[in-house]
Amino acid sequence: MLRFTDLELFVxxxxxxxxxxxxxxxxxxxxxxxxxxxxxxxxxxVRLFARTTRSLRLTAEGELYLPTAQRVLDTLRQGHEQLHASHSTLRGVLQVSAPSDIGRNLLLPWLSAFRREHPALSLRFFLSDQMADFSRDPVDIAIRYGLNQDANYIALPLAPWNRRVVVAAPGYLARHGRPRTPDDLQQHDCLLYLQHNRVYDKWQLGNRTVQVRGPLVSDDADVVRRWALEGEGIVYKSWLDVSANIAAGELEILLPEHQGEATPVTLVCPHRKQLSPAVTQLHLWLRERFATLQPAQLF
Structure with a gap:
C-alpha cells in the first residue's frame, strides 16, 4: 500500500x-x-531514481510518475485543509508579504475579513514588489507571482490559472488607436515597472517576445496600473490586478488572440513545519476567493 509520507519524500x-x-x-x-x-x-x-555516489536523478519512469505524485499530494492536502478548516481559535502572529497591487486591491480586504473571523490572531501585512527574503525579512509566508524557483521552499497554489493581459484605458485608445499586432506595441507608450530590480520591458505574447518602451516607469506595480487608468499608456499586467477595472469598463483588453505570460499565484513558506493551522486555513480561505475571479476563458 502506498504511503503518503513516501510520496512526499519522493517529490x-x-x-x-x-x-x-x-x-x-x-x-x-x-x-x-x-x-x-x-x-x-x-x-x-519500477525504479524511480538513478543513484550514484555523486548524483541523484529521476529515471524515465520517475519523470512519468512525478506529476501524478504531485497531484495526489495536492488533493490529499486540500482534503486535509477542508477537513480542518473550522472556526477553531487561531492565535499568535502571522506575518504576510505580498506584491503591492494585488496586496492593496485584493488581499487587503480578504485578510481583513479573515482576521474578523479569527480575532485572537494578529496579522502583519507587508507590501513590496521586491521578493521577500525569508532569512532576512520578518515574514512567515509570502504571496508571490510565478513558479516557485527555490526547491527549499514550500509553495501552495492559489491561482495557478492566472496570466498577464495587455490593457489600456478607452481614453488612451481614442487618442492613439488600438494596436493590431504585438509589433504595434513598439509604437505606443507602454507603462513599465521594475521586476527583480530590472525594468520589465520584454512582453511575452504567445510565441513572441516584444521589446517595448515608454516614458513612465515605477518600482510600484500599483502605480503603473493607476497610470493606465488615467490614460497614460498601455500596460501588461496580471489578470488578477486588472479584472475589476476591466469589468467596470475602465480598461480594455488588447490583442486577446495573443496569450499572455503565465503568472500563477502561490503561497510560499520556508519550511513545512511552518504550515501552522493559521497558514493552512488562510491558504484555503484565499484559494476559494481567488477561484471566484477565474474567468471562463482567460485571454
Missing amino acids: RSSALGSFTAAAHEADLLPGQVAAAIKRLERDLD
Whole structure:
C-alpha cells in the first residue's frame, strides 16, 4: 500500500536532488528517506531514481510518475485543509508579504475579513514588489507571482490559472488607436515597472517576445496600473490586478488572440513545519476567493 509520507519524500527528493537534503527538511535520517524510496519503488515495481555516489536523478519512469505524485499530494492536502478548516481559535502572529497591487486591491480586504473571523490572531501585512527574503525579512509566508524557483521552499497554489493581459484605458485608445499586432506595441507608450530590480520591458505574447518602451516607469506595480487608468499608456499586467477595472469598463483588453505570460499565484513558506493551522486555513480561505475571479476563458 502506498504511503503518503513516501510520496512526499519522493517529490521532495526530486525537487532537492538529494536524499540528504530531503531528510534534513523532514527531520529524518538519510537512510530513512532511502528506505521510503525503496519501499515506494517496490510498491510500484519500477525504479524511480538513478543513484550514484555523486548524483541523484529521476529515471524515465520517475519523470512519468512525478506529476501524478504531485497531484495526489495536492488533493490529499486540500482534503486535509477542508477537513480542518473550522472556526477553531487561531492565535499568535502571522506575518504576510505580498506584491503591492494585488496586496492593496485584493488581499487587503480578504485578510481583513479573515482576521474578523479569527480575532485572537494578529496579522502583519507587508507590501513590496521586491521578493521577500525569508532569512532576512520578518515574514512567515509570502504571496508571490510565478513558479516557485527555490526547491527549499514550500509553495501552495492559489491561482495557478492566472496570466498577464495587455490593457489600456478607452481614453488612451481614442487618442492613439488600438494596436493590431504585438509589433504595434513598439509604437505606443507602454507603462513599465521594475521586476527583480530590472525594468520589465520584454512582453511575452504567445510565441513572441516584444521589446517595448515608454516614458513612465515605477518600482510600484500599483502605480503603473493607476497610470493606465488615467490614460497614460498601455500596460501588461496580471489578470488578477486588472479584472475589476476591466469589468467596470475602465480598461480594455488588447490583442486577446495573443496569450499572455503565465503568472500563477502561490503561497510560499520556508519550511513545512511552518504550515501552522493559521497558514493552512488562510491558504484555503484565499484559494476559494481567488477561484471566484477565474474567468471562463482567460485571454
